[in-house]
Amino acid sequence: MTLQEQMKENMKAAMKERNMAAVTTYRGLMSAMTNAVVAAGKSPDTPVDDTMAMDVLTKESKKRKDSIKQYEDAGRPELAEDEKTELAIIESFLPEMMSLDEIRSMVSTKIAELGADVNKGQVMGMLMGELKGKADGNDVKTIVDELLA
Numbered sequence: 001m002t003l004q005e006q007m008k009e010n011m012k013a014a015m016k017e018r019n020m021a022a023v024t025t026y027r028g029l030m031s032a033m034t035n036a037v038v039a040a041g042k043s044p045d046t047p048v049d050d051t052m053a054m055d056v057l058t059k060e061s062k063k064r065k066d067s068i069k070q071y072e073d074a075g076r077p078e079l080a081e082d083e084k085t086e087l088a089i090i091e092s093f094l095p096e097m098m099s100l101d102e103i104r105s106m107v108s109t110k111i112a113e114l115g116a117d118v119n120k121g122q123v124m125g126m127l128m129g130e131l132k133g134k135a136d137g138n139d140v141k142t143i144v145d146e147l148l149a
Contacts, residue, residue, distance in 0.1 A: 003053035
């Protein structure tokens with residue numbers, strides 16, 4: 001079963017349970033996947049492969065995290081809670097991300113391999129290729145900045 005099919009089944013279950021927060025989240029994800037398919041020049045009813053689904057889920061996760069931060073900064077915790085609920089649903093489909101210690105270890109190793117005269121762009125470029133889908137890019141950037149400062 002593909003991720004898209006699994007989400008459709010989860011949406012049906014949420015509808016039966018009358019869990020409108022989950023239904024709304026799944027509908028939004030389905031819409032985002034259809035938009036990604038159309039943007040790729042395919043017919044809207046084309047099935048989404050798991051790679052494209054993971055890209056969509058990652059983007060939607062980042063959007064929710066950004067919204068949560070903005071709502072909390074604006075003093076609107078009730079809106080942030082809605083976004084956190086949606087984020088939890090989205091993250092249930094994403095693989096578990098690496099811990100900061102694991103990222104720090106990989107960054108240190110990569111810096112040692114590249115030598116002392118390495119710049120941040122080189123390290124980020126090489127690491128993000130290896131860590132795509134395994135680590136949050138913002139966490140990697142923070143640690144690279146920390147270790148190369």
